[in-house]
Amino acid sequence: MENERLARDIIVEGIVQGVGFRPFVFQLAKRLELYGEVANTADGVAIHLEGTSEAIRTFVKDLAEKSPPLSYITGISVSEGKLNGFTSFGIAPSRPDIHKSTLISPDAAICDACLKELFTPEDRRYRYPFINCTHCGPRYTIIDDIPYDRPNTSMKHFVMCEKCQAEYDDPTDRRFHAQPNACTYCGPHVFLHDAKGSRILSTDPIRETILLLKQGHIVAVKGLGGFHLAVDAARSDAVIRLRKRKGHEEKPFAVMSKDLERISAYAVISSEEHKLLTSSQRPIVLLKKREPHPLAEAVSPENAYFGVMLPYTPLHYLLLDSDFVALVMTSGNLSEEPIAIENFEAFERLGGIADYFLVHNRDIYLGSDDSIVRHAADATRNLRRSRGFVPRPVFLRDRQPQVLGCGAELKVTACLTKGNQAFLSQHIGDMENPTTYSFFKQTVSHLERILDIHPEIIAHDLHPDYLSTRYALEEREAQSRIAVQHHHAHIVSCMAENRIDGPVIGLAFDGTGYGTDGTIWGGEVLLADAKAFQRLAFLDPVPMPGGEAAIREPWRMAVSYIVEAFGTDFPIQEIPALRSLEPEAMRTVLQMIQKGVRCPLTSSLGRLFDGVACILGLKQTVRFEGQAAMALEMAAKDGIKEFYDYRQMTEIPIKVPTRPIIQGVVRDLWDGVPTEVISGKFHATVIEFFSGVCDVVATQTGVRRVALSGGVFQNAILLKGFIASLTRRGFEVYTHSQVPTNDGGIALGQAVVAAASVS
16 A cells, blocks of 8 residues: 555645745655646645655655745645646646735845855856845845746846746756846846936946945945945945935944954854844844944944844845945935835935945835844844845734734834734834825735735724824725724734733833823833733823923923922922023923923833933933933943832822832932943833832732833843843743834734724
């Protein structure tokens, strides 16, 4: 019976197209002397096998355990097939099925084999900036539909030459059905243009660009998911000029270096960070600065970290084939706008920033910013999930209806659910202008098409004025539209990522979120499951003078917290950091607080961090979201165990008072305690009193699982401290890793809450 010829039909689901999966299947079948065929379908990869039962068993085992590096199998189904008398094994044409459930591979960094060819003079693709194979190169950013075949990508405009076509057709070749396959004779090319968009004739545009960068010029470089703005990171004049033109006065710039050795000249690399830097995703990794270092201070001012990445395209490697320590590679956009992706668009939008443009003629169908990660609290934390990670899904605990989560306002992503998969979009940005709103709509439409998802339910934030809310209410048709409270969505996104159900104690800490009572939340302790939540504790609300103005000007929150702690008679201008304020501005804010005019109440922990940062003289005003809180984190001394007095309350709902904490901070300031110690004590206090609140909630509810979510948990001191403190108290602690803890993960939580509410 073991030698009897059997037939089996196999369907493989997951990321199995455009990653060398069919050649792998072909070679595996040949080795095991199996017959039949393999084909791409809209459901994944379909395999028909004929052979002995032992060979088929081995085939299925190796299929799961030895698949290509970029593949990701989510399911293998095997059923009895019909014996058709195959005498060989072949690769059949893709089947254009109507139903679409194939997962698309994220864009991947150039592989070692292609990199070797890139710098081998004898190779026919020597120094060709678009070299790729089935193990690397563009995927998501060039696809328009599935199956993932060349006619459905932006490579459809390039007809392969005879040699490339032969590689493409050969199942034993590394470039078999590599859809972006091309060479210098038949593929895309790069071109150099001036600031007005006029082409500059050059026999070697890349060499010319290197010279321009060395001279201090700003060059817009078209990459994989859009344009970068590049300058020599060691030239202060160039970096400062880029800052002024781009409108990023203080926000850190990302840098790119040729190799780890050059990165080591200006940053410290741990073994975990080494793995992140060299992964196929090639994200920006936050690395501790090395002092002294050779980069311009303006690259990452007043910051203990650099955002660093290795090259991920052949073009990047060619640009860095010189003596640069690093190039600034920041997103090609004006502040708060999406990244530019088209040549004419870049000439128009970036013409006032860039001196030159290095462009190419391979279209980008959907922009995708660089992803940002850091290693903190013994895990990788995805701070901006975009290129290299999208559109790989988050796998959910339960099957979901088709839902669209629209996100909030800042760090917006969209989320589409289907079955047990949640597809978070790439980073879209802060949705505060028409350009970003248009990109949001384009992204949602693109994902719905390539994933064949038609949402029955639309989930959105409670805030009525967010553009994402308006989109859900005014521009979409759906059976149901469901408003989801911001912090409930945060906690459920953490639960969804960790595939747990409720209830949990949720610590939702951030800067701004619209509460069910009309106030601004952000320091919340919730008892939550996917369907509902209870607000069991929160920071005692204080006035937020001027509303959003208090976010840009933390001194307003400093005044509010001081008035709350000491009363209106306190000599506020005796605080050193507040002495330079205009007396009239101070009087106006005090009157606003006293009269309750333009002073929405906030329970936000983010605003408390802002206020303390200002009191300590770190930031009176900020140039980007979260800057004051970052300064407070970086000022903190490690290992501080002492904390400020606070009152532990036991009657739910608990209003956590800030008064004793602010009083302690001011007292230490006047006593000359170093800023680093005060900041350390403040962090320790936040951890201690909220851990105590969890004890109270657990005693009264019996729940001993805690989920941590919200932008405040980007703070590594708090994240590590809460995990340690809560674990020590006997709690199970769940945190974010693959999904951002900031508002980049909100859409996932919205979608899961909405699905649960209609089940």
